[in-house]
Amino acid sequence: MHPRPGHGNRWEILVADDDPAAIALLKAVLSGLDVTITGAETGAATLEIIKSHPPGLVLLDLIMPDVRGLELLDQIQQLSPETDVILITAHYSTESAVEAIQRGAFDYLTKPISIDKLRQKIIAWTEQKQRRTAAHELESKLVEISQCEGLLGMSPAMMEVFSRMQRIAPHYSTALVTGETGTGKEVLARVLHQLSPVSEGPFMVCNCAALPETLFESELFGHIRGAYTGAVDTKKGLVEAADGGTLFLDEIAEVPVSVQAKLLRLLQNRQFQRIGDPTPRKVNVRIICATHRNLRTMVDERLFREDLYYRLAHVELRLPRLVDRQDDLRLLVHHFLTRFGDQFGKPGLVLSRAAKALAWRYPWPGNVRELENSLNYCAMMCRGNVIDVEDFPESISRYKLEGSRAITFSTDEGLVPLEEVERRYVQEVLDRVQGNRTKAAEILGIGRATLYRILGRTGRPEPESGSLAKKSQPA
Numbered sequence: 001m002h003p004r005p006g007h008g009n010r011w012e013i014l015v016a017d018d019d020p021a022a023i024a025l026l027k028a029v030l031s032g033l034d035v036t037i038t039g040a041e042t043g044a045a046t047l048e049i050i051k052s053h054p055p056g057l058v059l060l061d062l063i064m065p066d067v068r069g070l071e072l073l074d075q076i077q078q079l080s081p082e083t084d085v086i087l088i089t090a091h092y093s094t095e096s097a098v099e100a101i102q103r104g105a106f107d108y109l110t111k112p113i114s115i116d117k118l119r120q121k122i123i124a125w126t127e128q129k130q131r132r133t134a135a136h137e138l139e140s141k142l143v144e145i146s147q148c149e150g151l152l153g154m155s156p157a158m159m160e161v162f163s164r165m166q167r168i169a170p171h172y173s174t175a176l177v178t179g180e181t182g183t184g185k186e187v188l189a190r191v192l193h194q195l196s197p198v199s200e201g202p203f204m205v206c207n208c209a210a211l212p213e214t215l216f217e218s219e220l221f222g223h224i225r226g227a228y229t230g231a232v233d234t235k236k237g238l239v240e241a242a243d244g245g246t247l248f249l250d251e252i253a254e255v256p257v258s259v260q261a262k263l264l265r266l267l268q269n270r271q272f273q274r275i276g277d278p279t280p281r282k283v284n285v286r287i288i289c290a291t292h293r294n295l296r297t298m299v300d301e302r303l304f305r306e307d308l309y310y311r312l313a314h315v316e317l318r319l320p321r322l323v324d325r326q327d328d329l330r331l332l333v334h335h336f337l338t339r340f341g342d343q344f345g346k347p348g349l350v351l352s353r354a355a356k357a358l359a360w361r362y363p364w365p366g367n368v369r370e371l372e373n374s375l376n377y378c379a380m381m382c383r384g385n386v387i388d389v390e391d392f393p394e395s396i397s398r399y400k401l402e403g404s405r406a407i408t409f410s411t412d413e414g415l416v417p418l419e420e421v422e423r424r425y426v427q428e429v430l431d432r433v434q435g436n437r438t439k440a441a442e443i444l445g446i447g448r449a450t451l452y453r454i455l456g457r458t459g460r461p462e463p464e465s466g467s468l469a470k471k472s473q474p475a
């Protein structure tokens, strides 16, 4: 548990001292600060308070009647790792101060205590504690959201997706998930289902691209016996199977135009008919559709019904390309390397510097799926537990630096700011001189410090690329 500020945002401090006069004195000295102070005169009383109501800080007298101060320090830390301890002793010795800090004490003070010094220390502690608590809370929220059912991400773009998803999940009846191939649309659909009120119900997947037109309708809506040649039995479709849960229609753009009207009826009224059966049926189902295609363009080309498009586009979640969220790359690489390291019995699997540089500059057109498959391959191919450039599939390891990468000035979201263009150009020049920063700075006519500043702008870790040329350039 993370001790929180006590009443009215005041931090709680416990003074553990066998001398009641010393407790009273410390209470008086700290009375003007934004803290609440309690006292304990024995080790046992101290531990009782730590167990029942852990304070943010303990001012611990090293000499207690029933237990050695350092032992008490250990016990406090075991019971409440987030509680800080400042040790107070009458006799200063460097060894005991060092030992106290090594054993995890936050600070060390000797008697007689200077009132000014103590107040300064407590003020500094409350400020630091405030910062640590805020950072800790943000971090756990991020981790919790990022790990939402295996949909990893911590980039601003993914944070925006998570935030939208959390707002949509309780209320949507139909949602559209868009994004390039391999960006995680199906994973997102599963998370949306998990977050929705029907999470206990079934999650049925229909891959619209995998079904021939003739089978599509029957697969989706079912049929009755004798409805057509070969329909020997009455069969429920996916729509009915998903009743009480979610139907995921992957590759919705591939739904034959002939079936789109029936799909619209399902979306509008939750009504459908089995093939050959005139009775309309009702279902209680949430529908999530996904596509990597631009449905708007398909509407203009009359390949997709406009009314169906508007019904779907009403609630849209768009997943960014992997290349546009490089902050996630490190997270995903780590995740997949851990997974495949376990799978192939190669714990502690890592990328060499050159491999890292390659992974960071390769555009990953197949997005997370391509990254996952490639790292799976690398984990299988590498000899020890270090993956090098040549362990990557050839299409990636032979990815040429020179001339192969056009600097893109726009992303899916639109044109990019000048600062980003500048950063990309600097990266391009750096690539062409095989990571030689002095040479790159010379060509660009800027100092090395400016070059570092420009590269550092995204906060993205820039692996050293000096050794890349040797390892990753095609023979």
Ligand SMILES: Nc1ncnc2c1ncn2[C@@H]1O[C@H](COP(=O)(O)OP(=O)(O)OP(=O)(O)O)[C@@H](O)[C@H]1O
Residues within 6 Å of the ligand: 150, 151, 152, 153, 179, 180, 181, 182, 183, 184, 185, 186, 187, 188, 250, 290, 291, 292, 368, 369, 372
């Ligand atoms: N954010 C993520 N965190 C962890 N794994 C992910 C993430 N995004 C995608 N993946 C993994 O990448 C692979 C592809 O994901 P998914 O099938 O959801 O992509 P998709 O966008 O539906 O692809 P397609 O358009 O080709 O159907 C899956 O194995 C999935 O587990």
